[in-house]
Amino acid sequence: MANRLIGRLPKVGIRPVIDGREEGVRESLEVQTMNMAKAAVKLIEENLRFPGGEKVECVIADSTIGGVAEAALCADKFDREGVGVSLTITPCWCYGTEVMDTNPSIPKAVWGFNGTERPGAVYLAAALAGYAQKGLPAFGIYGRDVQDAGDETIPEDVKEKVLRFVKSALAVAQMKGKTYLSLGYTSMGIAGSMVNPDFFQEYLGMRTEFVDMVEIKRRIDEDIFDKAEYEKALAWTKANVTEGDDYNRKNQSDRKRKDWEWETVVKMTLIFRDLMIGNPKLKEAGFGEEALGKNAIAGGFQGQRQWTDYYPNGDFAETILNTSFDWNGIREAFVFATENDSLNAVPMLFGHLLTNTAQIFSDVRTYWSPEAVKRVTGKELTGLAKDGIIHLINSGSTTMDATAQQTDAEGNSVMKPFWEITKEEADKCLENTKFCPAIKEYFRGGGFSSQFKTKGSMPVTMSRVNIIKGLGPVLQIAEGYTVELESDVHDVLDKRTNPTWPTTWFVPKLSGNGAFKDVYSVMANWGANHGAISYGHIGADLITLASMLRIPVSMHNVDEDKVFRPSAWSAFGENKEGADYRACENFGPLYK
Secondary structure, rough: OOOOOOOOOOOOEEEEOOOOOOOOOHHHHHHHHHHHHHHHHHHHHHHOEEEOOOOOOEEEEOOOOHHHHHHHHHHHHHHHHHHEEEEEEEEEOOOHHHOOOOOOOEEEEEOOOEOOOOOHHHHHHHHHHHHHHHOOOOOOOOOOOOOOOOEEEEEEHHHHHHHHHHHHHHHHHOOOOOEHHHHHOOOOOOOOHHOOEEEEEHHOEEEEEOOOOOOHHHHHHOOOHHHHHHHHHHHHHHHHHOOOOOOOOOOOHHHHHHHHHHHHHHHHHHHHHHHHHOHHHHOOOOHHHHHHOEEEEEEEEOOOOOOOOOOOOHHHHHHHHHEEOOOOOOOOOOEEEOOHHHHHHHHHHHHHHHOOOOEEEEEEEEEOOOOHHHHHHOOOOHHHHOOOEEEOOOOOEEEEEHHOOOOOOOEEEEEOOOOOOOHHHHHHHOOOOOOEEEEOOOOOOOOOOOOOOOOOOEEEEEEEEEEEOOOOEEEEEEEEEEOOHHHHHHHHHHHHHOOOEEEEEEOOOOOOHHOOOOHHHHHHHHHOOOOEEEEEEOOEEEEHHHHHHOOOOOOOOOOOHHHHOOHHHHHOOOOHHHHHHHHHHHOOOOOO
16 A cells, blocks of 8 residues: 555644643643543544555644644644644643644644533633634534543544544645646536636645647557556456447447457556556656656546547546556556546545545436336336436446445445455456447447446435636535336336446435425536535535535535534524535635
8 A cells, every 4th residue: 555646645733732831730731631632643543544545644742732832843843744634632721822723724623622620612712713813714623521531532422523524634635736637628518627727726725737638649659658567457358347238220340440449448548547646667668757647636538529539438447547446456546537527526536535435427317206217117116216316327437336346244335445345346346347339429439338237225425516607616415325226127217328338326315405305406406417426425524624625515415413614614604504605705715
């Protein structure tokens, strides 16, 4: 397991702050305060890992922080150590602004111990007031129940908030300074593929790099890829990848052409990856510049139409990159968008950084009402699907992890971090996927589209970023479940769209109100043609992350008691969602 991007992985900084009055007060609190810090470290390091599998590392200040000088010493240490997340903890009163963290670009939280012997909660309130007044939004963590001074356990509600804050803040820190790689530019007039450098720079701290698709052709023609790996990849593909039925009624490619297309799409996969993260093998072959890559944490391929009218499509490459394995074995999935839809790549990246799992890219294609399903199939929807379903389907970036062939200890279908996936599970994902010759009406240059259906019922979260003129970026969130339809029902519905593409049937959780009044309303309120789908109900984590980046949430179905934003948000009105918009506008993008 190794970080494949340039730059150190961010560390979590723990700031134990204390009442600075010596000759009795400070001395009586030193052990308790440091033990709180150590407990926080243990909680974080035992529960969180990076998407590459590396363990999260915490750094504690060299001493408790009782005033400005010690706060400065701590800031200096954190700077040297590469700290990207700041968690201040205390069981007692401290000198408000004197001990605070004033770094404006690092997400910060304060955990004030709820005890009666010393007023940690009083300091928490004073500190949060100072952070708000200085325009440095901070998260307040305060346990619901009073604890005794000697109680070193962390209550469950505090654990939940600490981990949610740190997980989201680490996502912020991992994006900073990395790249979104745009291979080509706008696909078929899709607004999300009109990559906006200002959005990436100001909200995510990321750079954008643009590479014309002719560079892919150049690397194919001039053999600028690892030839040994190409032979290995092609052999693996021939041995393990099943070619599906050719649904082209006219103009089917002959075997010679299809074999050339397979060779080409394998080369495209290598080249896309090398453009993202580089490849030292290229330097050995004399291509030093090409060996460097673009340090891309996410990317996308325009494809349609200038490339796909002439050359094989990117479906195979996109699928393999977004999957947790390839010819080299099981490894961290990439984040790579079909049609270069950068605004769908962003929530895919959010989901990947929050869950460490592969992400699903889909068209949010069709709402099927129970009545419509019965009309065309003669069958009634039941169970989770009884109120209607949304058809999620895409020819390219739907990861093979979404076949749902991975299981937990109870045998439930899941999507796992790569280090938990077994070879047998990876093989099952492959066995349950076919790659059909691309439909020539869409892809004149050919290629191969992944074909499967998602098994079982998995908790998932669909999300999407949209940019609104005059408002800026907003995030949509819909928690729900995948559902598996009876085969005869699935076949009828699936073939009405495109049987060569992979299908996930999605049912959102309903509240009976607003955008979640019913399944139809979720579809009708979705802001674009694509959605990013992550395993698990991670809506609360996405809300916390969005608030750190100052991206308001336009719709969600997360329980209100799970919504966790900086404490300053409460000053912008009682309605949490309206307050979110006003706070994000007031504080502005994190990096502007």
